Amino acid sequence: AQSVTQLDSHVSVSEGTPVLLRCNYSSSYSPSLFWYVQHPNKGLQLLLKYTSAATLVKGINGFEAEFKKSETSFHLTKPSAHMSDAAEYFCVVSDRSGGGADGLTFGKGTHLIIQP
Amino acid sequence: EPEVTQTPSHQVTQMGQEVILRCVPISNHLYFYWYRQILGQKVEFLVSFYNNEISEKSEIFDDQFSVERPDGSNFTLKIRSTKLEDSAMYFCAGSGGPGNEQFFGPGTRLTVL
Numbered sequence: 001a002q003s004v005t006q007l008d009s010h011v012s013v014s015e016g017t018p019v020l021l022r023c024n025y026s027s028s029y030s031p032s033l034f035w036y037v038q039h040p041n042k043g044l045q046l047l048l049k050y051t052s053a054a055t056l057v058k059g060i061n062g063f064e065a066e067f068k069k070s071e072t073s074f075h076l077t078k079p080s081a082h083m084s085d086a087a088e089y090f091c092v093v094s095d096r097s098g099g100g101a102d103g104l105t106f107g108k109g110t111h112l113i114i115q116p
Numbered sequence: 117e118p119e120v121t122q123t124p125s126h127q128v129t130q131m132g133q134e135v136i137l138r139c140v141p142i143s144n145h146l147y148f149y150w151y152r153q154i155l156g157q158k159v160e161f162l163v164s165f166y167n168n169e170i171s172e173k174s175e176i177f178d179d180q181f182s183v184e185r186p187d188g189s190n191f192t193l194k195i196r197s198t199k200l201e202d203s204a205m206y207f208c209a210g211s212g213g214p215g216n217e218q219f220f221g222p223g224t225r226l227t228v229l
Contacts, residue, residue, distance in 0.1 A: 034217070043120060044159075044207065044220035090159065102172055103149060103161025104218065 002027040006107035014115045019078040021110045023091030033074045034092040086114045118142045120221035128227045137193045137224045139208030148191045149209040198228045
């Protein structure tokens with residue numbers, strides 16, 4: 001069985017400061033890990049994915065995440081927050097790369113607030 | 117850029133009524149999924165669909181639920197007799213195959229009164 005824990009339900013940062021959204025996972029197999037973002041009234045958009053290649057993964061809009069197997073973590077970071085980053089962020093795990101025919105397991109989400 | 121679309125954006129229904137939620141996936145996708153998110157809770161996997169049959173389903177996906185791809189473009193989720201606890205946001209997704217990302221629609225908010 002697989003599960004995801006997002007450690008913060010809300011994170012608030014000032015514009016221009018770094019962002020850290022924390023995620024821990026558990027998985028019986030070698031997992032694939034994803035971060036999705038959801039802006040209000042929009043669908044879920046993939047930010048980045050880890051599928052057993054490089055442990056530091058770069059995504060869209062300046063986000064990146066590092067897979068740390070020893071810590072079972074996949075934290076999302078961005079060096080400098082922008083107002084447009086305000087959204088809900090989901091850490092997601094799959095025991096098959098990309099999910100395939102299998103469903104994804106979502107964390108509860110972290111609401112990112114950007115202060116001007 | 118191609119997008120997944122879902123209709124309606126909001127559906128209000130009475131308990132016990134049947135509802136059909138519709139999705140148009142990206143045209144070259146082969147795997148299709150439904151998820152739901154009850155207000156304040158996690159996004160939960162319901163069912164995956166490939167080659168015109170269900171590949172996997174969660175324990176949420178009981179006999180009240182069914183999925184269909186009737187015409188090669190639409191992908192529907194039917195709830196036969198809605199319950200209050202079916203009120204949620206329902207997301208459709210598609211992917212090109214194993215190892216590919218899943219592309220999500222904007223969701224349908226179902227409210228059961």
